[in-house]
Amino acid sequence: MSSLASDSPYAVELNQVSKIYPGTPPVEALSEVSISVPRGELLGIVGASGSGKSTLLHLVGTLTRPTAGSVFIDGLDTSGLSDGALSGIRSRNVGFVFQDFFLLPGVTATENVGNGLLYSGTPGRERKRRAEAMLERVGLSHRLAHLPNEMSGGEQQRVAIARALVHDPSFILADEPTGNLDSQNTASLMELMVSLNHDGATVILITHDPEVAEMCARQITLKDGRIEFDSSTVPGNAHD
Amino acid sequence: MTERAEIQMELPKSRLSFLETLRVGSSGLRTRRLRSALSALGITIGIAALISVLGLSASGSADLIKELDALGTNLLTIEAGQGFGAGPVSLPDDAPAMIRRISPVYEVATVSKVPGGVYRNDLIADGRTRGITIVASGLNLIDAQQGSLKAGVFLSQVTSQFPAVVLGAVAAERLGIRDLSIGHQLWLGERWFTVIGILNPLLLAADLDRAAIIGYGAAEKFLDHDVDADVIYVRAFPEHILDVRSVMAATVNPESPEEVQVSRASDVLEARVAATSTFTNLFVGLGAVALLVGGIGIANVMVIAVIERRNEIGLRRALGATRFHIATQFLSESLLLSGIGGVAGILMGILVTAIYAISQDWSLVIPGLAVVGGMVSSVLIGGVAGFYPALRAANMSPTEALRTG
Numbered sequence: 001m002s003s004l005a006s007d008s009p010y011a012v013e014l015n016q017v018s019k020i021y022p023g024t025p026p027v028e029a030l031s032e033v034s035i036s037v038p039r040g041e042l043l044g045i046v047g048a049s050g051s052g053k054s055t056l057l058h059l060v061g062t063l064t065r066p067t068a069g070s071v072f073i074d075g076l077d078t079s080g081l082s083d084g085a086l087s088g089i090r091s092r093n094v095g096f097v098f099q100d101f102f103l104l105p106g107v108t109a110t111e112n113v114g115n116g117l118l119y120s121g122t123p124g125r126e127r128k129r130r131a132e133a134m135l136e137r138v139g140l141s142h143r144l145a146h147l148p149n150e151m152s153g154g155e156q157q158r159v160a161i162a163r164a165l166v167h168d169p170s171f172i173l174a175d176e177p178t179g180n181l182d183s184q185n186t187a188s189l190m191e192l193m194v195s196l197n198h199d200g201a202t203v204i205l206i207t208h209d210p211e212v213a214e215m216c217a218r219q220i221t222l223k224d225g226r227i228e229f230d231s232s233t234v235p236g237n238a239h240d
Numbered sequence: 241m242t243e244r245a246e247i248q249m250e251l252p253k254s255r256l257s258f259l260e261t262l263r264v265g266s267s268g269l270r271t272r273r274l275r276s277a278l279s280a281l282g283i284t285i286g287i288a289a290l291i292s293v294l295g296l297s298a299s300g301s302a303d304l305i306k307e308l309d310a311l312g313t314n315l316l317t318i319e320a321g322q323g324f325g326a327g328p329v330s331l332p333d334d335a336p337a338m339i340r341r342i343s344p345v346y347e348v349a350t351v352s353k354v355p356g357g358v359y360r361n362d363l364i365a366d367g368r369t370r371g372i373t374i375v376a377s378g379l380n381l382i383d384a385q386q387g388s389l390k391a392g393v394f395l396s397q398v399t400s401q402f403p404a405v406v407l408g409a410v411a412a413e414r415l416g417i418r419d420l421s422i423g424h425q426l427w428l429g430e431r432w433f434t435v436i437g438i439l440n441p442l443l444l445a446a447d448l449d450r451a452a453i454i455g456y457g458a459a460e461k462f463l464d465h466d467v468d469a470d471v472i473y474v475r476a477f478p479e480h481i482l483d484v485r486s487v488m489a490a491t492v493n494p495e496s497p498e499e500v501q502v503s504r505a506s507d508v509l510e511a512r513v514a515a516t517s518t519f520t521n522l523f524v525g526l527g528a529v530a531l532l533v534g535g536i537g538i539a540n541v542m543v544i545a546v547i548e549r550r551n552e553i554g555l556r557r558a559l560g561a562t563r564f565h566i567a568t569q570f571l572s573e574s575l576l577l578s579g580i581g582g583v584a585g586i587l588m589g590i591l592v593t594a595i596y597a598i599s600q601d602w603s604l605v606i607p608g609l610a611v612v613g614g615m616v617s618s619v620l621i622g623g624v625a626g627f628y629p630a631l632r633a634a635n636m637s638p639t640e641a642l643r644t645g
Contacts, residue, residue, distance in 0.1 A: 058638075058639045061558065063557065063558065063638040063639050063642070064637070064638070064639050076251075081251070083562065083563060084253065084254065084562045084563075084564075085251045085253075087254040087557070087560050087561060087562040087563075087565075088251050088252045088253045088254045088560065088562075089251065089252075089560075090254075090557075090558060090559065090560040091252070091254045091559065091560020091561075092252050092560070094558075096555075096558040096559070098555075098642070099644070100551070100644050102551055102552070102554075102555040102642075104267075104271070104552060104555075105271060106267075106270070106271030106272075107267065107271065115556075115559060116559060118256065118260065118264075118559065118560075118561075119254045119255065119256055119556075119559055119560035119561050119562075119565065120252070120254070120255065120560065121254075121255030121256065121257070124260075163559075
């Protein structure tokens with residue numbers, strides 16, 4: 001599906017990225033952050049609120065542009081691309097998972113998952129087929145025709161994960177995916193994330209929960225818009 | 241920069257077909273059924289009002305024109321007009337005979353106004369005539385008017401010599417005489433007359449609807465009236481009617497043709513058709529106002545929808561929707577709302593027109609222009625109403641739209 005240059009070993013690369021929100025005084029949410037995310041990695045980004053996690057997520061997801069530095073998606077420099085081109089990249093290379101699920105109300109689980117393929121121009125019948133297969137993969141084959149309000153929070157988040165994965169993106173970008181779940185659902189959701197990662201999915205997970213972050217192979221801690229700690233740079237602790 | 245442009249050309253684009261856009265728009269409406277129905281209702285009422293007003297007026301005038309055609313447009317009415325001198329002007333005594341000599345004329349009926357009132361009995365005070373006049377007429381009046389009887393018979397050679405009276409439709413109603421199952425007697429100022437017939441309304445001579453018609457013989461004998469023709473009804477062959485009309489005044493009164501007033505009864509009816517169309521314009525204006533209010537209702541609902549569904553907009557942007565996709569989604573919702581409202585309004589308008597036309601025994605006429613105009617205007621309204629909300633949704637920044645709380 002993805003026609004981006006995919007000879008790069010990295011799904012995402014941030015090169016000296018800064019984001020400054022204008023105002024009086026201007027707020028520097030991120031300053032000169034560089035992160036490389038190889039394919040197949042499960043990366044947890046931890047930080048207190050105000051540390052710049054959300055800005056980082058928006059930058060990696062091409063929802064906003066950096067003030068300085070560049071964001072590479074699958075080896076492609078996204079700086080200077082038009083809004084339409086960035087939308088095209090999101091429709092094929094990025095899979096979003098949100099804290100509040102953001103499932104469309106009044107629409108079945110299958111259709112919600114199928115929406116992950118909507119803007120890549122996939123025909124309706126194929127959307128349905130792939131959505132059903134993906135719902136089965138996340139363990140919801142018994143919930144295909146259910147509406148969001150007929151499902152538990154944990155189930156809704158699984159539907160959202162299926163939606164993020166259905167178009168076979170380069171990476172999943174999950175923003176506090178366990179923020180609205182109890183500890184039991186959190187554990188089983190993280191189990192799913194780890195299992196999807198084992199199957200080859202690249203996952204970038206943003207959380208403020210250290211326990212969730214610990215389940216990730218690589219962890220980055222953000223503080224005041226800078227990287228405070230990156231487990232991949234600690235000797236003997238590098239990911240493989 | 242050209243290099244970047246080249247890269248952009250090669251990049252995969254977000255795509256959403258026209259049909260998918262409509263599907264997305266309709267799914268937005270389907271998940272909010274009640275609100276969608278209520279906001280489409282304004283357009284429905286406006287369009288229904290327009291269609292039914294135009295449909296009713298078209299059906300009504302079609303009916304009137306049909307009646308006109310049936311009654312004929314070849315009836316001329318000749319009366320004495322206003323003279324220059326003082327005193328009343330009258331038609332010359334030999335006028336009917338002169339008119340008969342105009343060759344395209346095939347029917348000449350005369351009527352003479354008889355002073356006096358018509359009363360239910362001889363105890364009612366003089367002057368309380370209920371606006372009913374007495375006229376004396378020849379036997380062919382009903383043929384000249386192409387009139388028909390609701391009950392009884394018209395005057396005959398025999399009954400015109402006797403105290404017998406035929407009532408016009410309005411006169412009969414005012415006197416409370418609905419049928420002739422019991423013999424009705426009326427007091428015509430000097431003596432009792434027997435009612436022998438009731439006319440149906442005469443569209444071309446409303447004056448006669450308010451008249452009690454007696455024979456010339458009876459007028460002379462019983463009411464002591466000198467029977468001069470006051471009004472002459474003339475039928476001529478339709479293709480020559482204008483020629484006949486142009487020579488009429490001079491034929492009737494060669495000395496002073498300006499004292500003769502010639503009118504064509506069908507002209508009066510046509511004027512009535514024109515008068516009703518003035519009211520039609522008024523109602524069309526009201527319908528247009530309803531349509532405008534309906535459009536404002538849709539615009540209002542769409543503005544609210546954009547604010548309420550901020551997260552959905554953010555989600556769709558994250559899923560790869562472009563600004564254009566977001567704009568067309570909301571625009572198509574608005575167009576669908578007004579389009580559905582418009583179709584429902586057209587159906588409702590046709591239904592109302594059909595029900596009324598059937599109840600009035602009219603033939604149903606739905607002006608095609610009103611239907612097309614109604615559809616076009618509802619779609620236009622939807623487009624205008626949805627334009628600003630769609631633009632607002634499209635220009636929302638994705639990160640702002642994804643914010644919760």
